[in-house]
Amino acid sequence: MQGRDTQKTVLITGATDGIGLRTAERLAEWGANLYLVGRSEEKTKAVVQALRNQYPEVSIDYSLADLSKPSEVKKTALEIKSKLNKLHVLLNNVGAFFSKKVLTGDGLESTFALNHLSYFLLTHHLMDLLKATPNSRIVNTASQAHVGVDLDFANLQGEKKYNGWNAYQMSKLENILFTYELAERLKDTDITVNAFHPGFVASKFAENNKGIFSGLLKVAKVFAAINLDKGSDTGFFLCTSHMVEGVSGKYFDKSRIKKSTKQSLNIETRKKLWTITEDILRDHL
Numbered sequence: 001m002q003g004r005d006t007q008k009t010v011l012i013t014g015a016t017d018g019i020g021l022r023t024a025e026r027l028a029e030w031g032a033n034l035y036l037v038g039r040s041e042e043k044t045k046a047v048v049q050a051l052r053n054q055y056p057e058v059s060i061d062y063s064l065a066d067l068s069k070p071s072e073v074k075k076t077a078l079e080i081k082s083k084l085n086k087l088h089v090l091l092n093n094v095g096a097f098f099s100k101k102v103l104t105g106d107g108l109e110s111t112f113a114l115n116h117l118s119y120f121l122l123t124h125h126l127m128d129l130l131k132a133t134p135n136s137r138i139v140n141t142a143s144q145a146h147v148g149v150d151l152d153f154a155n156l157q158g159e160k161k162y163n164g165w166n167a168y169q170m171s172k173l174e175n176i177l178f179t180y181e182l183a184e185r186l187k188d189t190d191i192t193v194n195a196f197h198p199g200f201v202a203s204k205f206a207e208n209n210k211g212i213f214s215g216l217l218k219v220a221k222v223f224a225a226i227n228l229d230k231g232s233d234t235g236f237f238l239c240t241s242h243m244v245e246g247v248s249g250k251y252f253d254k255s256r257i258k259k260s261t262k263q264s265l266n267i268e269t270r271k272k273l274w275t276i277t278e279d280i281l282r283d284h285l
Ligand SMILES: NC(=O)c1ccc[n+]([C@@H]2O[C@H](COP(=O)([O-])OP(=O)(O)OC[C@H]3O[C@@H](n4cnc5c(N)ncnc54)[C@H](OP(=O)(O)O)[C@@H]3O)[C@@H](O)[C@H]2O)c1
Pocket: 013, 014, 015, 016, 017, 018, 019, 020, 037, 038, 039, 040, 043, 065, 066, 067, 068, 093, 094, 095, 096, 114, 141, 142, 143, 144, 197, 198, 199, 200, 201, 202, 203, 204, 205, 206
């Protein structure tokens, strides 16, 4: 644990459960002011109240948004900007697995919309806040699940066929491709951006689904998963450690730089993903 730092403000998406919530608790204990984004008013208010009770010395604020909807991501970003004038760390953590294809109200495939588009769009709208903050950091929660896939641009949103695990794998590859491309675009600034794998963590991840895969995952969590403390280690490290000052465009596992897959290192793929993402989000940029 490092020394307290009451000057820092950290924004966390998916902060009401699992890895995001545990990271939020640890950051508050470390002394960071928190800004949480949650989707359920009741649950978010309860989490915020519990954190305020436990860590009265830090400031904790929140916004509500269904982050699978670009219009809500943008609205939330504008709300955040009206309340904050500095943002030291943006932790894009929200993520989910959908065994069946679910479309958002905007007709977007939910895995792609939540796991990839929300990272891209929230980061885009908070960029001026990050630029106004010396040495700010963007931390993207990716996953080793990116291993074994490449992007199929003709099937990014399950247009040809949908397989929930494949969609999730692609979304986590997108997190890494986004991280590398953004790092390149920010290389002349003092903002860093890194991605990481938290480990296989015993959270409620994927419990929004029924079926064999989710059942097997639940069993696997009992036998093979690490707890939330360990599962929040690498994210907490990237948000707080002096060891990663100036380090950007890297993928981390167990708080160490790790080589991501060949597919994730393909510059053409990441540039194409950026262009397609901008095109999909053009009404929200
Ligand atoms: N668990 C693992 O083994 C594992 C491994 C590798 C990577 N990851 C990544 O780690 C991140 C966190 O996962 P987790 O395991 O902590 O999952 P989790 O326990 O299911 O927590 C997910 C969080 O995201 C929020 N959320 C879900 N859909 C949302 C939406 N549409 N709008 C706004 N918020 C939404 C949830 O809100 P509610 O509280 O309202 O449900 C919750 O706070 C994800 O990016 C995941 O891909 C997890």
